Amino acid sequence: TVPAVADIFSADDLAVARELREQALAGDGGYEIVADLTTRIGPRLAGSEADPRAVAWAERLLTEMGFDRVWLEPATFPTWHRNLERAQITEPVAFDMVTLALGFSPATPAGGLEGEVVMFDDLAALEAAEPAEVKGRIVFIRNRMRAARDGSGYGPAVQARSIGARVAASKGGLALMIRSIGTSSNRFAHTGTQRFDADTRALPAVAISNPDADRLERLIAMGEPVRAEIEVDAEFIEAYTSHNVIAEITGSKYPEQIVALGAHLDSWDVGTGALDDGAGIAIVTEAGRLILDLEQRPDRSIQIIYFAAEEIGLWGGRAWAEANADNFHNIQVGAESDFGAGPIYEIAARVSDQAWPVIKAIQAELAPLGIELGDRRASGGPDFIPAAPYGMAAIDLRQDGLHYFDYHHTENDTLDKINPEELAQNAAAYAVLAWLSAQSPIDFGSGETLLDEEAARAAE
Amino acid sequence: TVPAVADIFSADDLAVARELREQALAGDGGYEIVADLTTRIGPRLAGSEADPRAVAWAERLLTEMGFDRVWLEPATFPTWHRNLERAQITEPVAFDMVTLALGFSPATPAGGLEGEVVMFDDLAALEAAEPAEVKGRIVFIRNRMRAARDGSGYGPAVQARSIGARVAASKGGLALMIRSIGTSSNRFAHTGTQRFDADTRALPAVAISNPDADRLERLIAMGEPVRAEIEVDAEFIEAYTSHNVIAEITGSKYPEQIVALGAHLDSWDVGTGALDDGAGIAIVTEAGRLILDLEQRPDRSIQIIYFAAEEIGLWGGRAWAEANADNFHNIQVGAESDFGAGPIYEIAARVSDQAWPVIKAIQAELAPLGIELGDRRASGGPDFIPAAPYGMAAIDLRQDGLHYFDYHHTENDTLDKINPEELAQNAAAYAVLAWLSAQSPIDFGSGETLLDEEAARAAE
Ligand SMILES: [Zn+2]
Ligand SMILES: [Zn+2]
Ligand SMILES: [Zn+2]
Ligand SMILES: [Zn+2]
Known part of the structure; x- marks a missing residue:
């Protein structure tokens, strides 16, 4: 009892x-x-x-x-690090965006890749798209994270980051570019990992800052074709061993x-x-x-x-x-x-x-x-x-x-x-x-x- | 009457x-x-x-x-543009700071310049300093701008930006680095012009973001010598002609x-x-x-x-x-x-x-x-x-x-x-x-x- x-x-x-x-x-x-x-x-x-x-x-x-007692406990994992990333709109006007590569993004060819931008409201819209809409294009997912005390807006929005690149890859996309998964309108990009497996590394993937995403959306709304250039240099590391650090009373x-x-x-x-x-x-x-x-x-x-x-x-x-x-x-x-x-x-x-x-x-x-x-x-x-x-x-x-x-x-x-x-x-x-x-x-x-x-x- | x-x-x-x-x-x-x-x-x-x-x-x-009526009216002026800037603490720990060169800053030698950092509370403290404190060092002015409805905090704080480099130069300083003249703790650097004359271009000058200035201050407070590396590439343009645009009713x-x-x-x-x-x-x-x-x-x-x-x-x-x-x-x-x-x-x-x-x-x-x-x-x-x-x-x-x-x-x-x-x-x-x-x-x-x-x- x-x-x-x-x-x-x-x-x-x-x-x-x-x-x-x-x-x-x-x-x-x-x-x-x-x-x-x-x-x-x-x-x-x-x-x-x-x-x-x-x-x-x-x-x-x-x-x-x-x-x-204080001791270390090993943990071995694949990891990744960025060397550089840039994302620029090239047409109909040229501008640099504040950007960060997403975790495990592969590098682009040196000098970057260039293509037309195709915008989707969210991951579901990308999933529903015909491959012909995506093929050879830079996929831009514009979904906005909702602010909430319990952080419940993160889960739905972060799907675009977690698996957006693999969905875009499956339809022949050139690269993934997402609105940052964050609630601020400050001009920072939001990085984070992608769900890791062999496919994850198929497509370069970046997040752009929310004010840059706003500007891109306004530009797309003007109706002329929008083109972008993305460059990522990053390295994948097969296995690294770090340690949990544990202290006991x-x-x-x-x-x-x-x-x-x-x-x-x-x-x-x-x-x-x-x-x-x-x-x-x-x-x-x-x-x-x-x-x-x-x-x-x-x-x-x-x-x-x-x-x-x-x-x-x-x-x-x-x-x-x-x-x-x-x-x-x-x-x-x-x-x-x-x-x-x-x-x-x-x-x-x-x-x-x-x-x-x-x-x-x-x-x-x-x-x-x-x-x-x-x-x-x-x-x-x-x-x-x-x-x-x-x-x-x-x-x-x-x-x-x-x-x-x-x-x-x-x-x-x-x-x-x-x-x-x-x-x-x-x-x-x-x-x-x-x-x-x-x-x-x-x-x-x-x-x-x-x-x-x-x-x-x-x-x- | x-x-x-x-x-x-x-x-x-x-x-x-x-x-x-x-x-x-x-x-x-x-x-x-x-x-x-x-x-x-x-x-x-x-x-x-x-x-x-x-x-x-x-x-x-x-x-x-x-x-x-709509017409243009010419205005001719000297101007400047930045190609790159970076500011890094190298000792006792290495880190990159978010930075922007100040208007009319000259370039450093390619690859940057390196030196010990000496901190001053404000421009007046730098003005009062013995040249021996400043000579060969990177001058850091830490003054903080006060927020006010009427913007009255800007004038006192911005002196460090307007003439800090020439004061530092007059005492043999290597470069100027200031806390950004801004009221936000977001990690952005604040650019702006320096009072323009021939002397203005004597010393490379950058602003670092306020969170980076905080970290630098904490590091200096730990008591070990702090060293930094600054690189600026920028160009001075003697004369450019633009136009005021005027419309009349x-x-x-x-x-x-x-x-x-x-x-x-x-x-x-x-x-x-x-x-x-x-x-x-x-x-x-x-x-x-x-x-x-x-x-x-x-x-x-x-x-x-x-x-x-x-x-x-x-x-x-x-x-x-x-x-x-x-x-x-x-x-x-x-x-x-x-x-x-x-x-x-x-x-x-x-x-x-x-x-x-x-x-x-x-x-x-x-x-x-x-x-x-x-x-x-x-x-x-x-x-x-x-x-x-x-x-x-x-x-x-x-x-x-x-x-x-x-x-x-x-x-x-x-x-x-x-x-x-x-x-x-x-x-x-x-x-x-x-x-x-x-x-x-x-x-x-x-x-x-x-x-x-x-x-x-x-x-x-
Ligand atoms: Zn985290
Ligand atoms: Zn965490
Ligand atoms: Zn202004
Ligand atoms: Zn203004």
Whole structure:
């Protein structure tokens, strides 16, 4: 039988949770950590020269902070880097556009390629097009991302980026050019990966800034044929090995049981990866530091995981899930911070029926931070998606992302976009979450329990 | 004797003014004009390949609109264009900064120059520095522009750009690097001209984006020596001849008397010159169009002047003032729109004592647009500054510029930053102003009258 929500945690554990919350709010949320990361390391694309510098920075930081254990875990992946990209309209008037190649775009011939531009409203329109409309042309997809607190406009719009090039290739297109998948009208292009497989590299693919897309649309509306020139130089790297960096606060009663807080250390190669995901690094590290500074160790172990190579395909998360394939009964719960630095407004969780009251009890301690109880659908964040098939229990602390996609994956993702007070609210929530999850008298159900319950629910 | 304010204009003239105001508010403020200019022509630096295209576009537009006369007036000036610029920190960590060369910057040696960075709080601190601090170093001025509705933060901050390079040169500096003179934390560099003379070209000069300046400051604060590499390739052009484009609504009673509305046609070579000064072009053209569409011609002539080469030194304004040197008794009043597309909140005027009640009477018709009465200091706008020594009467319709310097002189000055409703408020104000100025029974005092009054006031 499940205890009443109010009785789940001991008075002592609740007192510590409240102390952690207040301490976090009085601090900077780890702002100095993300300031240091973005100043000393800057952009850190997986497999770039900055990748090992970032890993070394992280290992040193976590070691100096005094975690009980700090170690590296390898992750091997294909990667890519850009040398140059340009996109220009050549007819009926000539102009340069602000552009970025999309991840895994192949190079064009040196000097670029040139062709007529054919515009589609969205990926579905391209999918419905006759090959004759596309063949030999530069495909321009103009779909606009909708801004929303929960970021729900991203999924529909990003399809054009994820698979636009392969759809265009299948109809004989020359290259893909998309309106940036972002919510700002600032003149930055938005990069990001394409869904990776052998086909992905078939067609050069770029995003143009939203003001440039506006101008292109107006030009097309004038009715004369519009021609463009695109040049990309980029390199595909078959295999690179980077590392997840993991720091542990070892549990005093159940050291083998893990509460996993995550963020990803890599970033895109433009901007300095401040919001994505330096902020997450700061938040979970600050949460860990506060718990580390307690006079007591938690019952369970708490791990802070800096994932490698999230941006180009969740490779650090995949490696971690595979490494823990036989251990998910011990991974109590995972939660990653990877949605910028906006305040958290909701806690959602994928946990067993028995553990749902624990989430309610945790939410009661998050309520003073303005955090409400959400639903029972949670991924835990992108790097825990590869753990989903193993039935890992996952918690989402949902952040206000209304402006996240104004900056995400652009040159403009820099430290000044982070508000230390909002960062502190995040750190407070993660500290409370981690501490109470480590003290919970009830298991979260990771592994067979959760998979069995979900299978039973699906069969009903 | 001066009539009471309420009696200055006839009931018929006031009825027309109100009709113009309502018609303007029902329109788009000339949005389609600036949309066309920024789409078809784009950036149009004085003396660039786009300069004659812009002049031809303007002449055709104004002719097709049916102005009574449209003509070109030559303006010859020195100019400059950029080929490339880069600024990188090389020690203690390497990173690329978003940068733009400042107008008239000379080229560095091919491959760039490299040196230690020395930081100054502002131009005054550089002026106070010992040459030994500066010699052989790259001078970085970190002053931050303050945002204000009236743009009053620009003047103090822009000194670093205007003469920073010559001050640095006088102390043996290697190059000048300034924090961008702008109010946004978006990662754009802000270009603009340096005060032009032979010395201006002594030292390569660039602006770096504000987030990059932040990072550089943090790096310097860490205490290790910071080194940078700067490369500029740019060309100085001794003399180029462009043209002011002028359109006239010829007055029915006093055709030789001119009410002059201005805006500048040129722009910087980044962005598309939408706010600076495509918006002004739209506003004054729309005001002219509305008056042109009346069944009657105004008593005085109204001229719409698109000035050439404002950005690099007010050259179109200078040429216009010189061409009118013997005619300022006929230039009733000048007013230029060159502060973006924000709403107008105030009318200020430099007019004779006798004409000040006319300004009050005009303000009464602008009040429904939210426009208050300002002071008696007005320049008429940058391109009318060269007319000031001739005693030209001038009116400022002051716009809310709180966000103007978020975009000004950056790649981000694009059409999407313009709100057609705010543009329409501007066009309404200019239409009312031009019409009533053309119908005023009282002269504005341009020339000897104004100069004599001002001299007498100064002698008191
Ligand atoms: Zn991320
Ligand atoms: Zn990302
Ligand atoms: Zn201007
Ligand atoms: Zn300007």
